[in-house]
Amino acid sequence: MSPYARGLAALLCSAALLGGCKKEEPAPDEDRTLAKLRQEVDRVNQGGATSGPPQAAESADPNARLAGLAAGHEADQARKLTPPGSNDTVHVDSFAVKLTQLESLHSLRGTGKVSLTTDELFVRAELIVQNVGAQSGQLSLSGAKLVDAGGQEYPIARDAQTLAGTRKLDRAWEKDQRDSLVLLFEVPPAAIAPELTLVLPASSGEAARIPLQ
Secondary structure: OOHHHHHHHHHHHHHHHHHHOOOOOOOHHHHHHHHHHHHHHHHHHOOOOOOOHHHHHHHHOOOHHHHHHHOOOOOOOOEEOOOOOOOOOEEEOOEEEEEEEEEEEEEEEOOOOOEEEEEEEEEEEEEEEEEOOOOOEEEEOOOOEEEOOOOOEEEEOHHHHHHHOOOOOEEEEOOOOEEEEEEEEEEOHHHOOOOOEEEEOOOOOOOEEEEOO
């Protein structure tokens, strides 16, 4: 007999003994409870699967939710995020930068079968960048970061960036060259709130800031 079946049997015996100590007849609800216990003991003894403990063990597994996300058991579709205000173009040195798409998601996929899953959130920011200076110039975005309302900083998620983002973030640009770039960050869900900001470093002057929420 399995430990689970022995436990049920012990509970059944205890219920029977307790009922035997009473002078009055058991209530209908007690009769139904005892009948259910007897049925469960008989089912398990005949080889039936236990119904309680496996489910409890699964819910206690700290990796259960992450495994569910990776297997698609929970909704992990990208969720579009809408920046506040007019989403104006900002300038980083001689470059004009505009946010064109913003979304959060639990899972990322590369060009092959490799994927990354987090129980937090990946934030994917797509930018259009153009060198509007009078000559070629150098732009470095590897130091880009998100900053939340409490001042907590979230740098580029390197593994995610390598898998599904723009790989070459520090490079020279020709005059008038225009390209689309994708930056990826990993943040807790609570960080996606008012005052979340994308900060783009500049080699001269103050960093550019793009409000995201």
